[in-house]
Amino acid sequence: MPRSPLALAALTTAAVPGLDARSVRGGDATGDYDVAVVTAGDGTLWEVRAPRTPMAGAALEAEMELLESLHLYQEAGVLPFGVPRVAGSALLPEGGRAVVHKHIAGTPLEIESLRPGPGLAADLGRTLAAVHELPATVVEACGLPSYTAEVYRERRLVELDEAASTGRVPTPLLRRWEAALEDVALWRFRPVVVHGDLAADQVLVAGGRVAAVTGWSDARVADPADDLAWLLVAAPPEAVDSIMEAYQLRRTELHDTRLVDRALLVGELALARWLLHGVRQGLPEVVADAEAMLADLDEATREDSA
Structure with a gap:
């Protein structure tokens, strides 16, 4: 069952200690994921993504590892564009993790x-x-x-x-x-x-x-x-x-x-x-x-x- 934006906001605060969530809106859900964008007290936007299925959870785990490597290539100037950088994660009751990163600006x-x-x-x-x-x-x-x-x-x-x-x-x-x-x-x-x-x-x-x-x-x-x-x-x-x-x-x-x-x-x-x-x-x-x-x-x- 899809998670509500409020439930995703709670996962965001659990994943990033000290994050002061003030508002939340549903994001563009893609595939087997629930997505929301959380606004913190300082105005920073955070994106949270939670898998709906075990298969999506396994794919998200691999993606988290890949993003760490891609970020290194971005910092080295090999990749001329930004990629999400995972700031934290929160365990889900059914297994797997929700992942949080800063919302990337752009249209x-x-x-x-x-x-x-x-x-x-x-x-x-x-x-x-x-x-x-x-x-x-x-x-x-x-x-x-x-x-x-x-x-x-x-x-x-x-x-x-x-x-x-x-x-x-x-x-x-x-x-x-x-x-x-x-x-x-x-x-x-x-x-x-x-x-x-x-x-x-x-x-x-x-x-x-x-x-x-x-x-x-x-x-x-x-x-x-x-x-x-x-x-x-x-x-x-x-x-x-x-x-x-x-x-x-x-x-x-x-x-x-x-x-x-x-x-x-x-x-x-x-x-x-x-x-x-x-x-x-x-x-x-x-x-x-x-x-x-x-x-x-x-x-x-x-x-x-x-």
């Missing part, structure tokens, strides 16, 4: 407002490149997943088979995706550290630059296309070149000639994953939304082929 990225040139679009490219340049041991030491390119391709194939078994994916899309996943040359990449769940509300912007990146619970060593897919699909086409140019200039050993092709494919496959989420969780509105988007994509790809 969620408005991806549709991106423009070409050396501004925010280029900064996004440099931001992702900096993440992808981190040593794999940063993630692996925290017990987070690490995949080879071949294993990752096989995982995608399994997901596609499951999506096909629902009978809700247009046949032409399935054929296109199967052909792409069987194209071994497309999947020759060097696995890197990826955020794994990037979205506009996890990229905080201030002063026309990326101020912070949050939500690291799905970090892993995997395909760099995972982090680029959402940008290349959702950003205005005129801004994509600026993103990719800055990204490529920041990478030191980038020999992935099919990266953009794979990122666009990953963006399409996200619709199949959304469908599977709705089917697995028994959410008819999600299933209907996914089916509508799949139908639109099928029509668009048919027009492109024509």
